[in-house]
Every structure is written in structure tokens, then in C-alpha cells.
Amino acid sequence: MQRYSLLSLLRHGLNRHTTWAPAWRSPPLRERYDVIVIGAGGHGLATAYYLTKEHGITDIAVLESGWLGGGNIARNTVTIRSNYMRDASIPFYVKSVALYEQMTRELNFNTMHSRRGMIDVIQTWGMMRDRRRRQHIMDLHGSTYEQITTAELRRRIPALTGGGAEARLPILGGFIHPEAAVNRHDAVAWAYARAIDAMGGEIHQQTPVTQLMRGPDGRIAGVVTPRGVIRAPKVAVAVSGHTTTLTETAGLRLPLRTMNLTAFVSEPVQPLIDVIVNCPDAGFYLSQSDKGELVIGGAPDPGQSFRRDIKQTVFEDTVSAMLSLFPAFKGLKMLRQWGGHLDIAHDASPIQDETDVPGLFVTAGWWGGYKAIPAGGLTLAHLVATGRPHPLMAPFSIKRFRHLDYVMESGTTTAR
């Protein structure tokens, strides 16, 4: 792997940038691998990376139906945080935030990690009690929430001019989660792809898996793609919203529903907001990108959905919620909207386990899975390589449903 540095930039710059090597190869597709990872999104790429780095497995194919970095890793709001509710969840997300913080150095690729903190704007006493409860649980597990006054909240977010004494829901106070960060989603996909390629793994774009194949003994045997049958004794499914579409082809049923979660961005404006602002009572969250655009998200569509665009009703609800707290944004023009279909488990916590089909692994239910990418890959690689769940992921086995031992999670979506 050619390392990126100031020196390499100078050297290739003198050659008018004609001498850069491709960041990853496009090798011919073989008929057999040790491990197939379905989905070259964040979780699939991170899994392949840690399979090689931590467990020395190099005979890996990552199969991607579209193009690298074109799935949900490009369809989120790049919010990295660990302010969850459950004892089982918080240590996992603390680990994930820590892995994100070292990613630029570890992968020699600038992921533009910006630890800017997230501020929750609290407008009801019920939400205040929820955040205080979370603060105490997070204290136990190495994550941080700090309560701030309304005056401090307005000092840190000068654009927040709504929610005064005359408002329907006056602001009661705020909570700041200092570890929260944003980064560059494309860089995460490209950095992992480059590292996987350098260590010998293969990434095959434009290779959709249409069916999972089981052998006569019931074990997973491989996958069917339009480019032919590919065999492997271990297959990991990391395809977000289409998890059940794929696992049903192997006769599996999973407690997952697919939902559409949407976001939109405004035109670029001058630097205005230097934290991630989350307004759970109003029902929206926003941050400002390095380009100056405001990245705004709200609630999911009602009902299951495989559509990847925003509904007019959802858009209007989110915008009116935003204007109740940021009335000055009335003049902003909106540039783009997008949706991502993601699966949510019955208890809103992820599922990562070997399924009833031996050799077939799923990582699913990652509602807001962007923040979980590095740790989700680390734990799935551990499970695939050793056959035992990683301690951070042990509570999220699929067997929990058999004992009705749910991990009901309320920290999953930001705007809630």
C-alpha cells in the first residue's frame, strides 16, 4: 500500500498527479473463498478489515450489489456518539467511538474526524428525567452526559432563538455529550477498502447476491450472483434493510422490519453551529458540515418501507419542528434529500449472531448503524473467526428473543 503523506503528495504533485496507484484492485472473481461478506458498506468492510487484521484470515471476498460507499454508508448523518440507555449498549458504543477516533491514523486515510460534541435541547420534564437517568448509566460505563442551563445552551448555540417563555414548549435546559463527533462517510468506506485490499482481501462491486445456498447438511454452502455461484464455508450478511430479503432465501425468519429514515441538507451558509444539535422533544437534529450545509434529520416514515426518498409529510413535520427552535432558518433553501432503508429489530437493538443455518452470520438491526461501524466489524470478525461472540456483542445474540430477554433501547434514534 502506498502511504499517504505530505512527502507522497509533493512527489506525485511534481508528476502532475499522474503516478498515483489505484487505492484498491479489481481482481477477477474466484469460485471459492474462506469467507464471503455480503455488502461493502461500513459494517461489511469493517468486518473484512478486522478478519484480516485481528485473525489473519485473508481469503475474503466482499460482495457489493452497487458501488463502494453507495449504500447506507452514504445515506446517514455521520453522527458518532455513545449516549445510549442500556448497560449492554453503552460499552459497545464507547468502543466504537474510540475506534473512530484512531481511524485516520490507523488506516492512513484522513476521515476528517471532528469531535464537536452533541447538545440535547430538552423541552419536557419527562425527557429531562430520561437524560438524567441516561447520565447516571453512562457514568458507569465511561461515556459522558453533562447537564447545562438554558443560558449556557443559548451561549453555545446562538442560532437557537426559539423555545422562549412564550413558546408552547419552553426550553428547560440541555445535556451535552462531549464525545460526539462527525466525520467523512466516503473516507471511512475508502479507507477500509484500501486497507482490506492491501492485506489481500478482495472487493467485488456490481456483484449482487440473489440467493443464499445451503448444502445437503444444512450448512451454508455459498451464494448465487449474476456473475456465477461463489462457494464459502462462512458467509456474513451485512446488508442493512435487505437482511430479511436475503435470509428468507435460506428459509430463515428474523424479527426485523425495514424502515425508511430520511435526512436533507440546506444550501451552504457561513459557520453558524459548531456542535451537533439534537432536539428530542421537537423531533429533529442537525449539524453543520465542513462545506457549510446544515444536515437535518427527523423521524422515520410510518410503516415499513423500502423507498429511499423523503415523504412530504415527514419533511414538513421536520421543517416545522426545526423552525419552532430556529426561526431564522425560514429563509434557508434545501438542496438535497435522501433516505436509507434500515432494519429495526423487535426490541430496537442490533442482532449479531450465527443463525440457525450453520456458517451463516448476520449483523442487522443497526438502526443508526454508522456510529457502530468499527466496533460492529470488530465483533463480527471475532464471531466469524472464533465461533464465539465478542464480549461486547454477547448480549445481542439472536437467542435473546427465544427467552424474551429483550434489550429495549431508547437511545437508538437521535431524535427521540
Added chain:
Amino acid sequence: MMLIPCPFCGPRTESEFAYGGPVRPPRPDPATTAEADWVGWLTEVPNPLGPVEERWCHLRGCGSWLTLWRDTRTHAIVGGPQDAE
């Protein structure tokens, strides 16, 4: 924007309705049902690329409940399997 056919008010805009969840099969008797089937009934819903059957409530209207089939790929309200006969 979906136009949802309310049985009482006729077609009305989606923003007047509340989503009531997917339609499930009738509740089995847990005492006589195998454990796997019981947990399946509690936690699993059909998740197809295509029509799903679901409940909606005309909450900001007359309050009627209704059942419809909606295509998860397009959000179009479609005929259910029983209508095809």
C-alpha cells in the same frame, strides 16, 4: 403523499392518519403453541419487498380504523391477495 381511503370520510390525505402497525395472524394460545411459534408470533412480522397488510387510524378525522395493503417499494395502496379473486 398517500391518499388513504377512510371507510367513513372517503379518500383523505395521509397526514390525517396514524399508523397502527402491521396486521398479524390471530393470536395463538400460548399454552398449546410450540415455543418457537409463540416467540415467532410475538416478534416476527412479514417484511416483503412488496405489499404488506397494515392498520391505519383516521386519528385527525373521524377516528375510524381501517386495514389496507401498501407496497413497501412505492407506498402505493394496492389490492390485497384476497382482492385478486
